[in-house]
Amino acid sequence: MRRHRPRRRIVRVRRRVGPGEFEVRARVERFAEPAVLLLLRERPVHGYELLEQLPELTGERVDMGNLYRFLRVLESDGIVRSEWDDQAPGPSKRVYELTDEGRALLDQWASALRASQTRTEGFLARYEERR
Amino acid sequence: MRRHRPRRRIVRVRRRVGPGEFEVRARVERFAEPAVLLLLRERPVHGYELLEQLPELTGERVDMGNLYRFLRVLESDGIVRSEWDDQAPGPSKRVYELTDEGRALLDQWASALRASQTRTEGFLARYEERR
């Protein structure tokens, strides 16, 4: 059952915008995960709030659908834990908080990101070497 | 026509290796592209040689199949240009060199990678802020 019509899209890491002109996005794979974990470590937050705060960390908008789906996966993996908040005004919110496992995972991400920084630094140094 | 039997695989960015223990790989999306371009800027190289030299830049082995496929895409996009070398001993090699467009693309990658460095630095600073 097809509900959606196919669309023309341009979703690429690299994209030619003119002769000898390219638009390149260098992004860390799955960067949304550590970003979410970091925000949650600071305080419990619900999905919609994450959606608003994430771009500050990631540099670009995060896909809404994937974020909500992703949070459920994190919960089923024991990384976060959630409960409904019906008290606050407006629609009910599912508020997430980090588990101990989540904190450990964040630490792993941090060290992996540092390693990635070192590699990229090496790349850039070699790039500058003989431009 | 299915030629390969399906296999159980665990290929993930995040992987639990124990209670509270995770293995995380933080990698820049499509990092192989700038790495190839950088090596090619230094001198013309053939695929198999790239395969050996890339890990030094990327920090991990690069998939062979994807690399060869990827080089053909780069060529059809005008980023690199290749010709066969039958002179050297051993099997013929397809030797690649960068085009001007390729050089421009490399420059774009470098600046995108710097931007990514800045974002990740911001993340890590915020992470350290209140550990």
Add this chain to the structure above:
DNA sequence: TCGTACATGTGTGTTTTACATGTAGGAGCG
């Protein structure tokens, strides 16, 4: 009552990555 903001989701196509396999030439050895 209609529009808009908040809030949480599902459906599905596209791109990227991981892994398996195919083909072929040359080198060394019994």
Add this chain to the structure above:
DNA sequence: CGCTCCTACATGTAAAACACACATGTACGA
């Protein structure tokens, strides 16, 4: 020669990650 190993290039394909479209409902103010 027959055999195996290494070099070199390439294709097949499934899973993972990502992008985009759409569904559903609350609440509030014009």
